[in-house]
Amino acid sequence: MLSIKEYQTVATIAGPLMLVEMVDEAKYGHIVDIELGDGSIRHGQILQVEKDKVLLQVFEGTRGIDVKRSTVRFLAKPLELAVSPEILGRVFTGLGEPKDGGPAIIPEKRLDINSRPINPYARDYPNEFIQTGISSIDGLNPLVRGQKLPIFSGAGLPHDQITAQLARQATVLGKAEEFAVVFAAMGITFEAAQFFIDDLHQTGAIERAVMFVNLANDPAIERIATPRFALTAAEYLAFELDMHVLVILNDMTNYCEALREISAARKEVPGRRGYPGYLYTDLATVYERSGRIKGKKGSITTVPVLTMPEDDKTHPVPDLTGYITEGQIILSRPLHRKAISPPVDVLPSLSRLKDKGIGEGKTREDHADLYNQLYAAYARGKEAQELATIMGEAALSEEDKKYMTFADKFEAEYVSQDYYENRPVEATLDLGWQLLSMFDNVELKRIDIKLIEKYMPKFRKANSEQD
Amino acid sequence: MDTTHVSVWREEAHVRKVLAMDETKTGRIVKVAGPVVVAEGMTGARMYDVVRVGNLNLIGEIVELRGDLASIQVYEETTGMGPGEPVTDTEAPLSVELGPGLIESIYDGIQRPLPLLADTEGEFMSRGSVMPGLNREKKWHFKPTIADGTKVSHGDIIGEVQENTQIVHKIMVPSGVSGNVQNIAEGDYTVDQTIALCAAEDGTESNLKLMQEWPVRNARQIRSRLTPNRVLVTGQRVIDSFFPVTKGGTACIPGPFGSGKTVVQHQLAKWVDADIVVYVGCGERGNEMTDVLMEFPKLKDPRSGEPLMKRSVLIANTSNMPVAAREASVYTGITIAEYFRDMGYIVALMADSTSRWAEAMREISTRLEEMPAEEGYPAYLAARIAAFYERAGRVQCAGNPEREAALSIIGAVSPPGGDLSDSVVQATLHVVKVFWSLEGTLAYQRHFPAISWLTSYSFYKDSLRDCFEDKDQGREMEKLTVNAMGLLEQEAELLEIVRLVGAEALSPTDRLALETARSIREDFLHQNAFHEVDTHTSMAKQYEMLKTILHFHKQALSAIEAGVETTEIFKLAVREEIARAKYIPQADITKIAKIRETIEEQMKQLRTSAVA
Numbered sequence A: 001m002l003s004i005k006e007y008q009t010v011a012t013i014a015g016p017l018m019l020v021e022m023v024d025e026a027k028y029g030h031i032v033d034i035e036l037g038d039g040s041i042r043h044g045q046i047l048q049v050e051k052d053k054v055l056l057q058v059f060e061g062t063r064g065i066d067v068k069r070s071t072v073r074f075l076a077k078p079l080e081l082a083v084s085p086e087i088l089g090r091v092f093t094g095l096g097e098p099k100d101g102g103p104a105i106i107p108e109k110r111l112d113i114n115s116r117p118i119n120p121y122a123r124d125y126p127n128e129f130i131q132t133g134i135s136s137i138d139g140l141n142p143l144v145r146g147q148k149l150p151i152f153s154g155a156g157l158p159h160d161q162i163t164a165q166l167a168r169q170a171t172v173l174g175k176a177e178e179f180a181v182v183f184a185a186m187g188i189t190f191e192a193a194q195f196f197i198d199d200l201h202q203t204g205a206i207e208r209a210v211m212f213v214n215l216a217n218d219p220a221i222e223r224i225a226t227p228r229f230a231l232t233a234a235e236y237l238a239f240e241l242d243m244h245v246l247v248i249l250n251d252m253t254n255y256c257e258a259l260r261e262i263s264a265a266r267k268e269v270p271g272r273r274g275y276p277g278y279l280y281t282d283l284a285t286v287y288e289r290s291g292r293i294k295g296k297k298g299s300i301t302t303v304p305v306l307t308m309p310e311d312d313k314t315h316p317v318p319d320l321t322g323y324i325t326e327g328q329i330i331l332s333r334p335l336h337r338k339a340i341s342p343p344v345d346v347l348p349s350l351s352r353l354k355d356k357g358i359g360e361g362k363t364r365e366d367h368a369d370l371y372n373q374l375y376a377a378y379a380r381g382k383e384a385q386e387l388a389t390i391m392g393e394a395a396l397s398e399e400d401k402k403y404m405t406f407a408d409k410f411e412a413e414y415v416s417q418d419y420y421e422n423r424p425v426e427a428t429l430d431l432g433w434q435l436l437s438m439f440d441n442v443e444l445k446r447i448d449i450k451l452i453e454k455y456m457p458k459f460r461k462a463n464s465e466q467d
Numbered sequence B: 001m002d003t004t005h006v007s008v009w010r011e012e013a014h015v016r017k018v019l020a021m022d023e024t025k026t027g028r029i030v031k032v033a034g035p036v037v038v039a040e041g042m043t044g045a046r047m048y049d050v051v052r053v054g055n056l057n058l059i060g061e062i063v064e065l066r067g068d069l070a071s072i073q074v075y076e077e078t079t080g081m082g083p084g085e086p087v088t089d090t091e092a093p094l095s096v097e098l099g100p101g102l103i104e105s106i107y108d109g110i111q112r113p114l115p116l117l118a119d120t121e122g123e124f125m126s127r128g129s130v131m132p133g134l135n136r137e138k139k140w141h142f143k144p145t146i147a148d149g150t151k152v153s154h155g156d157i158i159g160e161v162q163e164n165t166q167i168v169h170k171i172m173v174p175s176g177v178s179g180n181v182q183n184i185a186e187g188d189y190t191v192d193q194t195i196a197l198c199a200a201e202d203g204t205e206s207n208l209k210l211m212q213e214w215p216v217r218n219a220r221q222i223r224s225r226l227t228p229n230r231v232l233v234t235g236q237r238v239i240d241s242f243f244p245v246t247k248g249g250t251a252c253i254p255g256p257f258g259s260g261k262t263v264v265q266h267q268l269a270k271w272v273d274a275d276i277v278v279y280v281g282c283g284e285r286g287n288e289m290t291d292v293l294m295e296f297p298k299l300k301d302p303r304s305g306e307p308l309m310k311r312s313v314l315i316a317n318t319s320n321m322p323v324a325a326r327e328a329s330v331y332t333g334i335t336i337a338e339y340f341r342d343m344g345y346i347v348a349l350m351a352d353s354t355s356r357w358a359e360a361m362r363e364i365s366t367r368l369e370e371m372p373a374e375e376g377y378p379a380y381l382a383a384r385i386a387a388f389y390e391r392a393g394r395v396q397c398a399g400n401p402e403r404e405a406a407l408s409i410i411g412a413v414s415p416p417g418g419d420l421s422d423s424v425v426q427a428t429l430h431v432v433k434v435f436w437s438l439e440g441t442l443a444y445q446r447h448f449p450a451i452s453w454l455t456s457y458s459f460y461k462d463s464l465r466d467c468f469e470d471k472d473q474g475r476e477m478e479k480l481t482v483n484a485m486g487l488l489e490q491e492a493e494l495l496e497i498v499r500l501v502g503a504e505a506l507s508p509t510d511r512l513a514l515e516t517a518r519s520i521r522e523d524f525l526h527q528n529a530f531h532e533v534d535t536h537t538s539m540a541k542q543y544e545m546l547k548t549i550l551h552f553h554k555q556a557l558s559a560i561e562a563g564v565e566t567t568e569i570f571k572l573a574v575r576e577e578i579a580r581a582k583y584i585p586q587a588d589i590t591k592i593a594k595i596r597e598t599i600e601e602q603m604k605q606l607r608t609s610a611v612a
């Protein structure tokens, strides 16, 4: 028997917060229903309990709530998601309630959306290469199953196209396994969300998708719960139904702003740019839910999307994200202006888990050396590009000119590709060799000489035939 | 759903039930705010006592006392906890268990064995579990090294346990115990069985066991401190040759995300020439710990040929695990490290990342509503950091037989935005003797380790020469590194000139300096952690490699004097051999000396054709 207590002792309302007094037996982290004078219901969560005083955050905001006529019901449980296989194909609100007009989920079970941390000992290391068909990812920053790899974007950059392309193309080579897509929208526009959903419709993937949608005009505080609903659904699908789940969280900057709003309302000592000091820990409890677990078939691969305010990578949201996630794909405005699409800024982008996902038997033996060399050459070419913009091309040495040509070609041919082009990884690797064929062996220090001898000749030959 | 509705009226006075409770030992929760819980009725409790909190019996530690109120940092998630629930004082400070069974363990921040937790509770961490750090069932074979009647006191070694094929675990008399040993006998014991008695002069008897306990926040005792003067060889060229750390020394690695802090820490954990490695994953990624767990049993220690796991202890309190336990994790790690040091071993501790530890302090401090200093960190941040690194050192251990040992600490620091003015970086730089500055720009070029050669430093450089058995070679290596560093500094200046007036302005010797500096960077400093040969380099090989690069430089200088064009020099085939010297296995390092001969031959040819 669940004991639900009801109080009409609201003392203060400030911002998204409410203080309720004379409460007996409130528990930290549990949820409440707030019934307004007009009978409508809002949802809240306990942030702090001190003696009989309870501080609540109200997910839908406090507008229109008054002190006298509100009744707060303490539900004596944490925020939960009702799950069953029926969640596939459904759309929920940011608070986990059906939004698509469909029936309520008949729960197989209810799961606490905060879940619990994975025991590090129980983790299995992600090492299965996911082919995305995007060269700047597959060739240089390979994604593996169970990885959390965010996209650092900026206002107006095409992250929606990239996430759609990922959802469309991502496959593990040679395997046909149960997969699912979980999409959490946090404060993005209707258009952006619809673009993604339409794409899922077109490919038929919609039936294997679960969506939690909080749009720009939906309550901001709700966004604190949205990614947790999504990851709870993902954990259920991955670790109980053995599916390989791709989770897209878009946009984590909006999530962080909601956290900041709560923190400010609580008058907490602010950290950098007003974000709370616990932002790192909080983000970790979201991102670290990705992964693989020993003995379980499924996996959770997460691609969070965030917009960097002023394209600044050192802003707390991208900064703390990068400190937690296993790499980052960074989009560049200058490349976007040059019409390079996807405008992946290759140098600062990184996949930390690539090393165990590539190589012989996974992609190809030359993969690691090849990307190391491409990076080194492109970095040098970029420097030359910069030098050329300062001093003019004429001031460059012959060497520098060569590297600059390489960088230009690399951006135009390797990084740039159509959003509907699905390049097999071998094609990506060959493209790398082809670009490097303009250099002598001595310049290819990062590649094992045996690999050069094995893979390079046909490209050098093709070059000399062209000449 | 069957529900009971209880209405409460505004006017109704709040009645708090005062339950009968033990006067000193049990209090009641009055406040829950995230990881901090306040309990009343705690008169008699002491600071840093461990308490059991709430109906779930979570583990916590008292961090503030005010009247009968105790503020407690709880090592587990507090959701579902509320006022009125009990808090029990265990009357003991947070301690770790020390004894056979530590090696090859992986613990959370408060020494709960993670494999056991996974076995008993599943893949996800549950709450309120109590698990001893050491296995109580396993028997260890104990061999006394002293006889009955020996007078012993704190720190004396009374016997040994062969913990695994590599580590001999010395059993020491715990602090506060002294007297005559009786009934000591070889045999198989569990860690908490009595292996001997110790009769003090006042007639009191203590039981000696294979295990002892130690409060983590206190440094373990030593006899005296010595100056760390031997290099802790890491096999990482930029570190050993240019910015070495010593056995007993301290180092820090700050850098933005993705600059290579963790890879350097992993590399050191793998290849340092220490007897014991304690690796603390403090508030970082789960998969990084998995990586260590999967690799260490497979990788072999080049000195012993044994799997690296057999000398390692791992502490994993990842970023999503409770923040208070993260705060404790570095102390748990350092105490275990000190314990092995006390046996006379060379121990190295890596903490990745100390920033997460500092942030945990900040998080707790904020919830305690303490006055913040810079960036919201508590005012005692710098003091805590200093006290932590002070636990490193080369020492004369307490007790008999006399023995020397060392404990090195290498801490990663993760400053926001990579900004080195960050409080944690600054407080750390105040105390550590080695600074490996990781630069984002180098990492973007995939120049790894991305340790900046211009801003990093080591106060232990003078110890480098003693790394070599041959004294002359040691002195020569010292000169080579000075030489190489000079060229790298010159390169920075020359590149500045190029940026202003273009490459045309450079003299042939300047061009050569640029090329050699590039060669030092690419062929020596750059080291691929994931290449099976390149992953670590012996001191002897480091010497050969650097000598060869600078030999080319010297030879090229005289060729230029003889009128050879720099473009000709740069085209020499031998340069490719120099570049690939890093991939020559240790067994073949004489091949590197051969490259120097090839250099001379090819240069000679150039000179002759120049004259002709």
Ligand SMILES: Nc1ncnc2c1ncn2[C@@H]1O[C@H](COP(=O)(O)OP(=O)(O)O)[C@@H](O)[C@H]1O
Pocket (backbone or CB within 6 Å): A350, A351, A352, A353, B255, B256, B257, B258, B259, B260, B261, B262, B263, B264, B448, B449, B450, B527, B528, B529, B530
């Ligand atoms: N010595 C190295 N050799 C090769 N790759 C490296 C090396 N150091 C770092 N890396 C690369 O850089 C990535 C990030 O390094 P990591 O140590 O995880 O950074 P941080 O801990 O500073 O965030 C690694 O995943 C790896 O790909």
Ligand SMILES: [Mg+2]
Pocket (backbone or CB within 6 Å): B261, B262, B263, B284, B352
């Ligand atoms: Mg790291």
